[in-house]
Amino acid sequence: MLKDSFDTPRRQSVTGTLFFLLMSVQKVIRMFWPLLLLYVFKGNASKMMEPKWLIGLLFLILILIAHSILTWYNFYFLIKDKEFVLRKGYLKRVVIAIPFEKIVSINLKQGLIQQVLGVVQLEVDSAGSKKKEVAIYAISREIAEALKEQLASYKKDSSDSEDSLIAEENIVEQETILQLSLKDLFRISIAKNHLRGLLIILAFGNNIYYQLKDLFESEVNLAADKTESFLEHSSTLALAGVVIFVLLLSLIISMADVFLRYYDFNMKSFANAFSLQSGLIKRKNITIPFSKIQRLKRSINPIQKWLNISNIQLVQANSIEVSKEKDKVAVPGCDDEKFKELCDKVYDNPFSQPTYDTKPQKVFLRRSFIFLFIFMSVPVFALSLKFNWMWYLEILVPFLAAGIAYLSYYRRSYHLSSDFLKINSGLIAKDFSIIEVYKVQTVHIKRTIFQRRNGTASLDLGMAGSVVRIEYLSYDEAIRMKDQILYKIEVTKKKWM
Amino acid sequence: MRKNIIFRFELEQAIPTHYTYIKMTTELENNQIWLSDIPKGESIEFTSLLPKYKRLLNIQWTTFFALLIIALIVAYFNFEEIGLVWFGVAFTLWLIFLLIKFSFIQLGFPNKGYAIRQKDLHYKTGYLTHKTISVPFNRIQHVEIRQGFISKMLDLAVLKIYTAGNSAHDLSLKGISLETAEEIKQIITSKVTQDA
Known part of the structure; x- marks a missing residue:
């Protein structure tokens, strides 16, 4: 059909102007709503009727109309040289070109405004782009369907193979890797980071406090005063009671969280994908092809070590197809053996290659000590202006800072082999990450003015879904590592997702 | 782990550099690349910005x-x-x-500049903190040319390069003419389609 060829630049439907107008009105209202509220509630609404305000409003409306017409007029889309091209902007000209192979998915959407106007929105997701960046906001459904078909036709070969890949999995026998019993869940919840539970309590408590305060201002103040005086006059026993109560509460919260999320957790492996099922009320079902795993993280805190369990996180490629929440898939309660098994499933012999082992330079220790010292001293000083006894805490600060700095230095080490990069880090918990070198997307090398003086550098490896930081290597080492990683990326023909 | 340490020790004795880790322990015929053989980052010549x-x-x-x-x-x-x-x-x-x-x-x-090699693109910037960003062509998702109001008058453009990595770590090639931007974009797209 000639009508559906997209070789020449096309504009959106004319109704698109209306859509842009409504969107910008919405934006303006969103920007100024506190101001509007102020006017309405302060009884100054009549002031708005004054000529100077009306003229201003008229002016604003005219600008908005001009803006939406210009936006529409300067918005083109076309297909050229196997690329999907968007040209937009009148003050700032933007040209976006996406090669077909990079398109991950094409979505048609229809918001409320678009429904009324009888147009649809076409979004092209290309793994690297932000969600709203590559979108046509207002085109008729037929054109959208045709465009989608054209874009998808080039993509077909790759998606076909992926479909067959999943179909293949069903034929190959499944193997259950991990199943969590109630006992396991209980162990997991004990070893959880209860700080999170505490924060939830605090957040809720604060929220409830403020809401109550709004409703019964005086009563709450009275109650607050009472508790304050109670706290001041009560014995240490009562205080200990409060602490134990809070701890118990946070344990219960962690437990509820774990049970809701991981009840009847079930992890199966197919030929080239994992499938996970879990959840008490809402069953979650996730399938992750091995190739999409960008990073495998493991963390063990002291309690987990004692119970011989660990938390494993699989970081997936961050495309919009997979929502943010699903990007990081947690596998709780793995022991050492299960962890090895998992690694061997995902990667090809990750532990047998000889590695080049390195650590941050000693300067890192000094830097983090100084940083932590200052970082912790500031609140102590600030508080000591109010409470005199806080001064004594300052004595503890250098020791604490030294301890933390040493731990983080001691825990940190990097191991590069020809295919893998393994990173140990962590403070109280022991963290371990393993990535495949060729899945790195960008390599940054950074040297602050201090680092230049002491001959160190830091590497940032941009991955899909996360950033891997390698800090305070000697400059030589960093450069060599960078060259090695770039080389590996450039010679590997395998797809990174 | 212990085996590796021993191995490294041996090699360090044989060759007085400690960047020898890439060779395999037992099968030396396994074609692993020595770090000294691969293109060096230090030798890149950067083109300064306009x-x-x-x-x-x-x-x-x-x-x-x-x-x-x-x-x-x-x-x-x-x-x-x-x-x-x-x-x-x-x-x-x-x-x-x-x-x-x-x-x-x-x-x-003077510290800003960009360089294009056969398989990757580099951009360096920063005064207090020197940063060099390297993006291999086969990891580029798409490219964008941006031109603001003033830069349009000065005939300057920004080439934004998107990868699947963290968006904070994407590369913006600033301070080049629109013509150069188009040219580089052409190079990138041809390389990207070539690889795929």
Whole structure:
């Protein structure tokens, strides 16, 4: 059909102007709503009727109309040289070109405004782009369907193979890797980071406090005063009671969280994908092809070590197809053996290659000590202006800072082999990450003015879904590592997702 | 792990450099690449940015600081509560920031540059912190050319390169002419389709 060829630049439907107008009105209202509220509630609404305000409003409306017409007029889309091209902007000209192979998915959407106007929105997701960046906001459904078909036709070969890949999995026998019993869940919840539970309590408590305060201002103040005086006059026993109560509460919260999320957790492996099922009320079902795993993280805190369990996180490629929440898939309660098994499933012999082992330079220790010292001293000083006894805490600060700095230095080490990069880090918990070198997307090398003086550098490896930081290597080492990683990326023909 | 340490020890004795880890322990015929054989990052020659870009930066920041000082003066004359002292403090801060910013622009400019190799693209920037960003062509998702109002007049453009990595770590190639931007874009797209 000639009508559906997209070789020449096309504009959106004319109704698109209306859509842009409504969107910008919405934006303006969103920007100024506190101001509007102020006017309405302060009884100054009549002031708005004054000529100077009306003229201003008229002016604003005219600008908005001009803006939406210009936006529409300067918005083109076309297909050229196997690329999907968007040209937009009148003050700032933007040209976006996406090669077909990079398109991950094409979505048609229809918001409320678009429904009324009888147009649809076409979004092209290309793994690297932000969600709203590559979108046509207002085109008729037929054109959208045709465009989608054209874009998808080039993509077909790759998606076909992926479909067959999943179909293949069903034929190959499944193997259950991990199943969590109630006992396991209980162990997991004990070893959880209860700080999170505490924060939830605090957040809720604060929220409830403020809401109550709004409703019964005086009563709450009275109650607050009472508790304050109670706290001041009560014995240490009562205080200990409060602490134990809070701890118990946070344990219960962690437990509820774990049970809701991981009840009847079930992890199966197919030929080239994992499938996970879990959840008490809402069953979650996730399938992750091995190739999409960008990073495998493991963390063990002291309690987990004692119970011989660990938390494993699989970081997936961050495309919009997979929502943010699903990007990081947690596998709780793995022991050492299960962890090895998992690694061997995902990667090809990750532990047998000889590695080049390195650590941050000693300067890192000094830097983090100084940083932590200052970082912790500031609140102590600030508080000591109010409470005199806080001064004594300052004595503890250098020791604490030294301890933390040493731990983080001691825990940190990097191991590069020809295919893998393994990173140990962590403070109280022991963290371990393993990535495949060729899945790195960008390599940054950074040297602050201090680092230049002491001959160190830091590497940032941009991955899909996360950033891997390698800090305070000697400059030589960093450069060599960078060259090695770039080389590996450039010679590997395998797809990174 | 222990085996590796022993192995490294042996190699270190044999060859007086410790970058020998890439060879396999037992099967030396396994074609692993030595670090010394691969393209070196240090040897890259960077092309400096157009001097016009410095002008653009100067214009942009001058407007910014001008607006700031206007706001400051208007505030001073409109509100009685702001004493001369506070105005003086604000003004000094403004002056300090202005001086720092402009000296950084002048001093940092020679350090900016880009380089294109056969398989990757590099951009370096920064005055206090030197940063070099490297993006292999086969990891580029898509490219974008941006032109602001002033840069349009100066015939400058920004080439934004998107990868699947963290968006904060994407590469923006600034301070090149629109023509160069189109050219580089052409190179990138041809490489990307070639690889796929």
